[in-house]
Amino acid sequence: MTQAKEERTLDLLVARATEGLDPTAEQELEVLLAQFPELDEDPSFDLAAASIDVAYTMPQQPMPENLRNLVAAQASDFFESRSFSTEQQSLAVADEAESDKGDEGERDRINDSDRVVSLSDHRATATRPQPETTLASDSVAPDSVASKSLDTTRWLGWLAAAAVLLVAIMTRASAPIEPDPSGPTSTIEPSTLVETAVEPTPAQVRQTMLARATDVIQLDWTATDDPAAQTGSGTSASGDVVWSSAAQTGYMRFSGLAVNDPGVYQYQLWIFDAEQDERYPIDGGVFDIANDGETVIRIDPKLRVVSPTLFAITVEKPGGVVVSSRERLPLLAKVS
């Protein structure tokens, strides 16, 4: 290998292990590796990057239960189909029928994309026949299949269920929460309620959270001079942020924050945490303000928030940013 080719190959292997390769670079690497097959299966850079990643990853966020149940069902499906595939091969060999198709090839014929189920596809998961799982460590009982459809509420399902129940109680169970209002509401399981009832609004869940969460903090927004926070009538944007570290979620309420065109700019929440380097606050999500009225937005932090010290709203390009320049900061809420 010439020195230049070796250098280039190493560069591409490093890039593949960190940021991935575009199709052109992939082709280039393929050509280079074809000349040196001993490097083709060399995963050492990938392993080096993985060892750093795993060392610095603190798995404090458990996998959501509904996702776990879904993956468990897929595992059962996958290994059953592989078993079936192997049996078929054995039969084929015994009958001296078709030539060996190969277990790997058989499995690869299964369309991977068909296996991935979006938990946001509420109806699809609710109506799809669910295979029984044989995972002894955490069996999925038929009743729990309904939990796979707790999509929009995700792991906040219990909270949403509580909100629905609260709404039901407040309306003396006469509101059309159930498809059949005359039905015996006392026998309805909470999970069924979530699936069939009217979804609680973010404002309703926020209210429930305020009423029930024991560790909730509530902070008023402080408007800055940023134009997005100035209404033009001499008043400033206002509202509050409600946060529960135990639930790892919260809600932001806004009034008077400028309506944005998502194609031009979007708002992004940043959560500063006492446990985090302040250069890298936690991304709390990108959101829009669609009207002049009150808007409530759920907070969806990407990392576990341990001890929040400051919530900040920035104005960013569409889609948000990885690291904010913090040039525009219309609203702040500091934990005292």
Added chain:
Amino acid sequence: MSDAILPRLGSDNPDAAGELMDRYGGLIWSLARRHTRTATDAEDAVQEIFLALWKSASRFDPAKASEPTFITMIARRRLIDLHRHRKRRPPAEGGAAELDTLTDLRSGKIELEAEAKQAVRVVGTLKPKEREIVLLATYHGMSHSEIASHVGMPLGTVKTYIRRGLMLVRKALEKPRPAPVSGVAT
């Protein structure tokens, strides 16, 4: 970590898939959450990662890597592929400084493998700027050009730092080659 699960995966051992999720579900979910933009993307990614793991379990060789590192490698490949496919940048939260101590690492559910400790040790020997760049490229999942823009350094320098850091970790992780079979030598 002893008692590897991947070699036991299969239709004749249905419990192993559950064990895999019990032991590594938090790790995989945390990786997916950090390397994707939304919870929905992370959920999709987790499903694809587990599928990739079931398919590639037979390729796991404990002589080459520990099980958590192998799983992380498979997960990273899927996440990088998904990211490139979707043409969206993953978020980069969490600081590097707070991760510099092993105290935090021990709080995880997974025992820190010897090779992960080696990686931490090597990364700890890098100059602060080099360490930051290596962590932005691996832990934070930023592209090289994004890192260059973020730290205000030339792209070539960033690439050099990343390559140097990974090569040092790679060297530290190198397994000793098996000794030659006796009696074969002259």
